[in-house]
Amino acid sequence: MPKFEPVCRDMMQAKFGQEFDLILCVFAYHHVPDSNKAELCRRLRQWSKPGASLIVLEICLHADLIAQYYEEVKTHLNHGQYAGICRKFLDWTMQQPVDGSDNSEWKVPKARLLSDFEAAKWRLRNEQSVWTPQGLPTDTGCFYFQFTTDGRR
């Protein structure tokens, strides 16, 4: 059984005394201001072993489609005991605070995400759309990406 030790650190400050085979970056990249996104990608690269995998799950959106995206998500939340609270959460998410608080979000289009990770020498191995709302462009929505390193720094 692999050893698993949870740690809680600021990903823009953290230093690790080891490198990792697998890194998951799940709905985290959009919490970093656009000007720091490339630095996050470089940091993830520094923490990885040669040949490591990086799994990124992310919501990719042009700024002008954020409201439309979340309105579509809300239309799929019409039943179930948690629908009400989920809708409230989505209304709050749609407000997109960009004040640097812990809740701040900076969602970007898919092309920007791919360019940031590729610039940090992450190679795209697999990409899948998880969900794109009807009526929105196909490069919009929730995506799964698998990147790998080619062993070089």
Ligand SMILES: C[S@@+](CC[C@H](N)C(=O)[O-])C[C@H]1O[C@@H](n2cnc3c(N)ncnc32)[C@H](O)[C@@H]1O
């Ligand atoms: C949308 S949540 C995703 C949480 C989790 N990965 C999941 O999928 O359920 C974004 C998370 O990123 C965390 N976060 C934002 N900025 C961070 C930073 N600089 N360092 C570490 N975590 C951060 C937030 O605290 C929040 O828990």
